Amino acid sequence: MPQYKLIYFNSKGRAELPRLLFAYADVEYEDFRFANREEFLEKIKPNMPTGRVPVLEIDGKLYPESGAIFRYLATEFKLYGKDNVEALQIDGVVETMNDILQVLTKIFYENDEAKKAELQKKAAAEDIPVVLSLLEKLAGGDVFVGDSITAADIAFFRTMEVVLSIVTGLTLDNYPKLKSINDKVAKEPKIAAWLAKRPETPN
Incomplete structure (x- = not known):
């Protein structure tokens, strides 16, 4: 090793x-x-x-x-799929999620509080829901690809951690597959153990 x-x-x-x-x-x-x-x-x-x-x-x-x-x-x-086709699907999910990260980056680096509030409002109402709707279509069920957790599911969980820490008024309630994926990763014992013991940091 x-x-x-x-x-x-x-x-x-x-x-x-x-x-x-x-x-x-x-x-x-x-x-x-x-x-x-x-x-x-x-x-x-x-x-x-x-x-x-x-x-x-x-x-x-x-x-x-x-x-x-x-x-x-x-x-x-x-964690990158059982074959190249599953790896391709995982890449598709991850690349789609990058659209969310671009929105969050604009918010994070905006110093004007009024402009930041407007960006957050638009992100919650428009920008991020558009991407979540696309991801909902890509999801296979309680995982994105195959029949077990892959890097796509863990990447989505981490992305939502960031989203929910920056953008208020946003939930996964309207995206049942995504909510199931997020909950599945959070409840996975080894992930849950890390979340419980990781250092407390602002971001």
Whole structure:
């Protein structure tokens, strides 16, 4: 088994999805969290392959980019479907979810509170429901692809964690398949154990 080390801020952010994959696969890794932005700029950034995090260290070698880390871990942990067609379906779900993340990014980085409130209102009423309706069509039932949890389901769970922490007035009540997927992942014992013990951070 490779020796894994995940390098990121002391926050959920772009490292939380890999952490959830590690938890579900029950694979040990070092969850390395540097203290603050100053430590990152002075000690971490100069040693990172692209100057950014998260970075996954495997047996001492550093690999950058959250999307690449996600696909590697999902494949390594047999969570990327039973064949290439299922992998294609999983990619389709994940790419569709990226539309939600683009909406959230605009909200997160908006400094004007009035504009931020307007963006949140539009996201809850229009932008995100449009994407959720598409995802509802892609869902097979209580999982997106096949007959067991895959990386698509875990990625959706993490996306909804972010959505519900940023956008108020949004629920999955009108999307029965998505709600079932979200609940299934949350109740999975290894995921639930991680959620109960992970460090409390603002984001």
